[in-house]
Amino acid sequence: MNKEALLSIAERDFILDALREDVRLDGRAADQLRPLTLSFEEEHGHVKVQLGKTSLIVRISAEVAQPHDDRPFDGIFNIAMELTAMGSPAWDNGRQGDLETYVTNVLDRVIRHSNALDTESLCILKGVSCWTIRADVHITDYDGNLIDASCIGVMAGLQHFRRPDAVVKDGQVIVYGLDERVPVPLNITHKPLSVSFHTFDEGKLVVLDATRKEEQASEADVVIGMNNAGDVCYLSKFSGSPVDAMVFVTKTTVALDKVKEINGIIDKALQADLAKRAKGGLAEESRAANDR
Amino acid sequence: MGGPIASLNPLNRADGSASYKCVSTGSNILGSVNAPIELPGRRDALKPEEATIEVFVKPGTAPGGVGERYIEGVIRNALGRLILGRENGYPRRGVVITLAIVGGESVGRGGSYLPLLPALLHTAALALLSASVPLSMTLSATVLAVDSSGEIIREPSVKDAKAATSLHALAFTSKGQLLLNESEGAFDFGTWETVYERALAICHGTSTLSSDGDVAMTENVDSQPLEGVLRDTVQDQIHSEYAWKIDAA
Numbered sequence: 001m002n003k004e005a006l007l008s009i010a011e012r013d014f015i016l017d018a019l020r021e022d023v024r025l026d027g028r029a030a031d032q033l034r035p036l037t038l039s040f041e042e043e044h045g046h047v048k049v050q051l052g053k054t055s056l057i058v059r060i061s062a063e064v065a066q067p068h069d070d071r072p073f074d075g076i077f078n079i080a081m082e083l084t085a086m087g088s089p090a091w092d093n094g095r096q097g098d099l100e101t102y103v104t105n106v107l108d109r110v111i112r113h114s115n116a117l118d119t120e121s122l123c124i125l126k127g128v129s130c131w132t133i134r135a136d137v138h139i140t141d142y143d144g145n146l147i148d149a150s151c152i153g154v155m156a157g158l159q160h161f162r163r164p165d166a167v168v169k170d171g172q173v174i175v176y177g178l179d180e181r182v183p184v185p186l187n188i189t190h191k192p193l194s195v196s197f198h199t200f201d202e203g204k205l206v207v208l209d210a211t212r213k214e215e216q217a218s219e220a221d222v223v224i225g226m227n228n229a230g231d232v233c234y235l236s237k238f239s240g241s242p243v244d245a246m247v248f249v250t251k252t253t254v255a256l257d258k259v260k261e262i263n264g265i266i267d268k269a270l271q272a273d274l275a276k277r278a279k280g281g282l283a284e285e286s287r288a289a290n291d292r
Numbered sequence: 293m294g295g296p297i298a299s300l301n302p303l304n305r306a307d308g309s310a311s312y313k314c315v316s317t318g319s320n321i322l323g324s325v326n327a328p329i330e331l332p333g334r335r336d337a338l339k340p341e342e343a344t345i346e347v348f349v350k351p352g353t354a355p356g357g358v359g360e361r362y363i364e365g366v367i368r369n370a371l372g373r374l375i376l377g378r379e380n381g382y383p384r385r386g387v388v389i390t391l392a393i394v395g396g397e398s399v400g401r402g403g404s405y406l407p408l409l410p411a412l413l414h415t416a417a418l419a420l421l422s423a424s425v426p427l428s429m430t431l432s433a434t435v436l437a438v439d440s441s442g443e444i445i446r447e448p449s450v451k452d453a454k455a456a457t458s459l460h461a462l463a464f465t466s467k468g469q470l471l472l473n474e475s476e477g478a479f480d481f482g483t484w485e486t487v488y489e490r491a492l493a494i495c496h497g498t499s500t501l502s503s504d505g506d507v508a509m510t511e512n513v514d515s516q517p518l519e520g521v522l523r524d525t526v527q528d529q530i531h532s533e534y535a536w537k538i539d540a541a
Contacts, residue, residue, distance in 0.1 A: 041395060053304055057322075057394050061353035084350055086324040086390040088305050092332075093348035093390060094356075136353050138392050140322065141304045 003097075004090045007216045015217040019205050024214070026052070031208045031254050034145075036262065038156055038269040044183065045161030049153040052211065053143035056087075058153035059136045060161040064175060067123065067130040075122020075130040079107050079137065079154060087139035102238065103146050107137075110194045110225035111154055114233035121187035124166050129173050131163060133186065144212040147223060151194040156266045158186055160273065190227040191263050194234065195255040197222045203243045206251060208258065222247065224255040228263055295521050296414065300422040300529040306390075308423020312415040313395070316447040319408055320395025323415035325423040328385035343377030344386045349412065352393040354401070363405040367391075367412060370463055370472045374417075376426040387425060389416050397450050406476055407453045409461040410435050413472075414522060421526055431471055432495040432518040433463035436487050438479060444490055458483065462491040466519060495519055 007015075015025060028034070034052030041048070045060030067074055083091040083100045091097060111117070122131040135154045139146065162183030165176045198210040198218035206222075207214060215221075220240025225233045232252065237243055296314045303309035306324035313320045331344060347364040350356060367389075375387060391412050399405055405412075410433035417431050437448035437456035445452050453459060458477030465471050475484070497517035531538065 043395065046395065055303075057392075059353050059394070061398075080355065082350065082356075084348060084390045084392065085326050085388045086303065086306055086309075086322070086350075086392060089307065089326040089329060089388075093346065093388065134353060138322075138350065138352075138394060140302075140392075143304070 004088065004212065004216065007213060011213070012217045015214060016200055019200050019207065024207065026211065028209075030206065031258075033209045033258065033261070034211075036152070036265055038152070038266060040156075040160055040269065040273040045157045047153050047157045047160060049149055049156070051145065051149040051152070051209070053141060054145060054149045055141040056149055056153055057138040057140060058150070058157040059138070060157040061134050061136070062161070062163040063132045063134070064124065064129050064166070064173070065132040067127060069127075072127035073123050074119045076132040077112060077117050077119055077122070077135075078132070079104065079112060079135045081107065081137040081139075081150065083139055083142075087142040091142075099146070103150060106147050106194060106223055106225075106234070106236065107150055107154060109236075110151055110192050110234045111158075114192045114225065114227075115189055116155065116192050117158055118187040118189050124173055125168050125171075131166075133158075133161075133163070142212065144215045145196055145209050147194050147196050148209060151192075151225075152262060152266065155191055155193060156269065159188055159191075159266065159270055161186055190229070190231070191266075192225050192227045192233050193259045193262055194223055194225045195258045197224075197247070197251055199240075199243055199247065203241065203247065206247055208254065222251065224248075224252055226252070226255050226259045228260055230256050295516055296411075296518075298414070298418055298521070298525045300418060300525060306419075306423075308419050308421070308425070310415050310418035310422055312411055312418065314411045314447060317407055317411065317449060318396040319393065319411045321391055321408075321411050321415040322394045323389065323391045323412075323419040325387065325389050325416075325419040325425060327387040327420075327423055327425050328382050329388055331386040341378060341383050343375065343382040343384075345372055345375060345377070346386055346388045347371070347416070348388070348390045349405075350390065350392040352395070352398045354398055357401065359399060359401075359403065359405055363409065363412070366409070366472070366474060367416060370413060370431070371416060371420070373471060374427045374429060374431060374465070375420065376428055379426040382426070387420075389419065391415055404453070404459065404476060406459045406461045406474060407435050407437075407448060407450065409433065409474065410447070410463070413463055414518075418522065418525060422529070429466045430519075430522065431463050431465055432522060433461065433472065434491050434494045434518060435459065435461045436491055438477075438483055438487065442483070444487060446490075446494060460484070460487045460491070462488065462495075464492060464495045464519075468492070468496055493517075 037050045039048045047058045081104050085093050137150045165181040167174050197206050199206050199220045223236045298312045302311045307326045309324040311322050347368045349360045413433045437445045438458045458479040461474045463472035495518045
């Protein structure tokens with residue numbers, strides 16, 4: 001199993017014919033995102049992402065652990081994603097499917113390998129203790145474009161998360177509780193996001209942010225990972241039929257626009273949440289500056 | 293004490309779903325049910341005349357482990373008594389229940405799942421109701437902690453649960469029968485009896501069975517009985533779903 005029910009031929013043809021006339025099932029333009037909403041829960045690093053009908057929950061957690069022997073200066077950062085029957089009836093609980101491996105791999109490459117989270121800043125005491133940051137992605141509804149949605153969720157979660165403060169005193173590590181000291185935000189070096197495109201009709205039609213049905217009707221997918229500055233940190237053409245080289249050239253420009261747009265939405269949501277928390281929070285109490 | 297907050301059908305793809313938030317323990321559970329569903333490649337293991345119930349508990353911020361597998365078994369056994377797996381269309385099929393702990397403090401490695409058990413059971417029951425899975429009855433559950441002075445704490449917080457000498461999770465069917473009894477720690481029969489009485493009152497109130505078989509519920513010291521909370525959640529959902537019909541009448 002672990003595969004969605006196939007589209008009927010009529011449905012596939014309908015999607016394709018509509019796309020040839022520049023019409024998408026939900027009335028979007030080819031380079032338009034579905035409506036994206038982010039909401040933060042009370043706990044730091046707990047994000048709900050809703051992208052069209054795809055929705056997921058990301059929870060970031062921190063734990064003190066021993067660093068890997070070969071990298072004594074580095075903290076540990078993991079992205080854990082497990083597809084359960086909650087997201088789609090086609091997914092089996094406790095069994096890894098192709099989609100899960102693929103999405104986890106892309107997330108790893110876009111966020112972890114591009115060093116979005118500075119792991120060296122997670123070191124507490126060389127070779128003895130460091131922070132382990134874990135991002136858990138729970139897919140609650142699957143309607144296509146899992147990669148972009150989870151990427152948005154993890155990046156928003158990392159920016160929202162605050163870890164407890166830890167201090168080394170006489171070789172002893174002291175971790176202060178969340179109510180004892182102002183928790184510390186993570187050190188984010190840059191904000192990469194992925195943007196996926198799907199191609200149809202021998203690569204002539206390229207569509208952004210495909211829904212589940214569009215994904216099933218498509219021939220191939222192209223994923224571009226990029227940050228606000230336009231640095232490409234991931235580029236993949238994983239499977240399916242060939243795609244023209246010009247698609248990569250033109251779509252990187254589109255991707256940059258989208259990355260800026262999405263990062264704008266994330267920033268706005270973070271600001272709104274921060275403003276809500278600022279009232280009567282610990283950060284406010286411990287601030288030394290006077291009101292002018 | 294505030295009662296739990298529950299809602300039905302928060303998800304689109306699953307056949308039935310429920311979200312449940314327990315105010316006193318702070319846990320937030322999202323549950324989904326897919327039923328009846330074709331289970332692949334396990335024909336030999338199935339009881340041919342009954343539906344197979346699968347429960348999956350997904351911790352919020354940790355990989356799943358032995359603790360989850362154990363509590364899955366407990367939940368599966370309890371729900372197996374409620375689900376009518378021989379109804380038309382269910383034999384040889386699966387009832388897949390997925391429970392994700394999306395909020396609140398997560399259970400550490402080797403930690404006890406008992407404080408979360410009532411929330412998990414309630415979420416599962418509500419999700420089953422929202423998926424319209426045939427049930428013989430519903431359930432309500434609670435967890436009580438007994439501290440060193442013999443005082444009973446209802447739905448203890450993580451800190452209280454750690455300090456308690458014994459923890460008791462009890463579930464009752466909608467008819468008031470004891471469905472599940474899981475205890476931890478040292479206690480004697482007398483303690484258990486008082487815990488049982490208190491749990492029954494929390495779940496059912498001091499209910500009286502009227503002559504027409506309807507269960508009349510009265511409020512007591514523990515505010516609204518849990519059985520009533522679940523009933524109200526489903527009633528509200530039905531009310532909003534049938535608004536078109538009710539308004540027309």
